[in-house]
Amino acid sequence: MVIEFAIFSWISIAKIIWDFGTNPKRKGKSFKLEIRVLRWDGAGMDLTTLFRAPPMDPLLKIVSGVPIFRECNRVELEALKLHLHERHFLAGEIVFDEGEEGEGMYVVIRGKLRANRKGRLGKKVLGVIQPGESFGEMALLGSGPRMATVVAEEDSTVLAMFRPELVALAQARPRLGFKIAMGVALVLELRLRRVAEGHSPEPSST
Incomplete structure (x- = not known):
């Protein structure tokens, strides 16, 4: 009977094999302990082949790159996923x-959307929102009128998160709720700074 234990550290892998067998030259059972230590310097052996985490959901991979969710770890992203709703918009x-009153924010997964704002000379195009970008974040922190109109330039898919769900998520996971709220605040601060410096606001400032 062979029982194997694998013990890992930053620099070594210890494999201990306990081999209980019968030695015909001795009475009873013999005991044999073999220890083999394999040094790992980061080049010879890839530990990910031994303990490889399952691949991240493609949608969560996109969400993890959005600034307001960038501080969330994988476990938190999995919890966040339960509060995201997939929406499809035709061109x-x-x-x-x-x-109109804002209710939530959106992350673009596929397609392309355009943000417009009314001006004295007519409609002004603020910019195009691409996959991996978000818009409407301000609505997560409080109700208020949308600052622009967002329309799909082509068939598009987005993930939506609405304010009541953020409240519920923050109650269940206060640390995660705090991270998201701080992420929204940071994004809004950066956009206000752009305006103060004389730059046009980003198209997702809605």
Whole structure:
């Protein structure tokens, strides 16, 4: 009977094999202990082949790159996933209108959307929102009118998160809720700074 134990550290892998067998030259059972230590310097052996985490959900991989979720670890992202809703918009379809009350934010997964704002000379295009970018984050922190209209330039898929769900998530996981709130605050601060410095606000400032 062979029982194997693997013990790992930063610099070594110890493999201990306990081999209980019968030695015909001796009475009873013999005991043999063999220890083999394999040095690991980061080049010869890849530990990920031994303890490889399952691949991250493609949608979560995109979400993890969004600034307001960038501080979330994998466990937190998995919890966040339960509060994200996939939405599909056809080309020309409006996601929300300028002036309507905001309820949540969106992350673009596929496609392309355009943000417009009314001006004295007519409609002004603020910019295009691409996959991996978010918009509407301000609505997560409080109700208020949307600052722009967002319309799909082509068939698009987004993940939506609404304010009541952020509240529920923050109650269940206060640390995660705090991270998201701080992420939103940081994004809004950076956008306000851009405006103060004379730059145009990002198209996702809605």
